[in-house]
Amino acid sequence: MISEFPRVRFAPSPTGYLHIGGLRTALYNYLFAKKTGGKFILRIEDTDRARFVEGAVENLISTMNWSGLHYDEGPGIGGEYGPYIQSERLEIYKEHTEKLLESGKAYYCFCSKERLDFLRDGQKAKGEQSVYDKHCLKLTPEEVAEKLKDGLPYVVRMNVVANQRVHVKDIIRGNIDFDTNTIDDQVLIKSDGFPTYHLANVVDDHLMKITHTIRGEEWLPSTPKHVLLYQAFGWEVPVFAHLPLLLNPDRSKLSKRQGDVAVEDYRAKGYLKEALINFIALLGWNAGDDREFYYMNELVDSFSLDRINKSGAVFNLEKLDWLNAEHLRAKSDSELASLLKEELITIGEYSDDFSDELLEKVVVAMKERVKFIKEIPQNAGYFFAKPDSYDEKGIQKGWKEDTPGLLTSYMQKLKVSLIHLKKIMKLL
């Protein structure tokens, strides 16, 4: 047994911002951990130096904190199995690669990009699966030593044995079989000395005692490689759960091209975190009943991996908007008032004249007419500022000599009625 209690992880690569699909993956990991009394770990997979973005890790963490997905172990807070940033674990990968090299489960490869491209083109032209031809496996130990001594650039590849079956057990999809003839001798260590995802992921998941690997469906095709790696190390294989993809309206993988994909975009648009969490939780999972409104703690109570769907889900803004309105109305007036205050401050329309009482009254009047807090100043600016224009046509049509006098006396009468009304209310 890997660990007595479930241990799961969210392992994003810091390429700039937290993707909405990443948020759902993180959420399902979080829900599963909380539901089962396990641990939720954050691990940064920054093994691609070319794609590293300054400040991305900080941004990722702050977005997760905003969403309420607090991790038990990870960057910033540490834990028993750190460091939790892969670029700080290079020695660990090196040591483990040595073991694989010694046992013949991996080998050095000195092939040039040109040769690899040529090989791949030829295979594709013949309609074959493009896999490395094990050219460098034929090198004698002496030849390898020679090349290493000469300082030739190299990678380390895993040695996949032909004609075998690899079984992948997936909670969501059942058992899947792969033929090793279709599995490439994947690069484990790149020529810059950094590990690829495949190696780092397996080594870290094992060392961090991850029991359930819950990740996006795009990883399913490379899972047999990971299983082979676990076997090469002689390690227990975790349980896999490959989540269905989040889709664009045209059913392709959710992408930037067709709308916002960053969690911070939705936050900036004024979506409540409660609504966003509630919405993405339901994109691919449901409790088996008709319930649609959930708070985070309620999701924890109801969640289970085996009720996750197999097919992708289109990210539908209309339903998100509805849920936002639902969560908005579910909030207390005082909470809404403080959200309104925040909004007024950010748009620069806040004034000290606005008492909390006033803001609360505004919120009571408006909360059933809006889906977003920011719509209140947009739709009902008259609560906060005197009008700077009038309906010209209306004035021309209705404004007479005696109009100011009439309006003034009407106002007086209103005030009097209001006083009476207040008295009556007190009596009641």
Next chain:
RNA sequence: GGCGCGUUCGUCUAGCGGUUCAGGACGCUGCCCUCUCAAGGCAGAGAUCACGGGUUCGAAUCCCGUACGCGCUACCA
């Protein structure tokens, strides 16, 4: 091209062999409520359960095939 996964109203989904000529939600339409806009209530349109074969007394539900869609196919994750 190869490998893999998937396929129930426009969208998210319920359904796990009979009680379903398929239920809910969003959106849409109409009505009610109402000084407006909403919210709320009610009603309605909307799915031959991708298609074709089986298995079975009986299939959306099990099996096979086909089609279509998507993902992967990098010294990216």
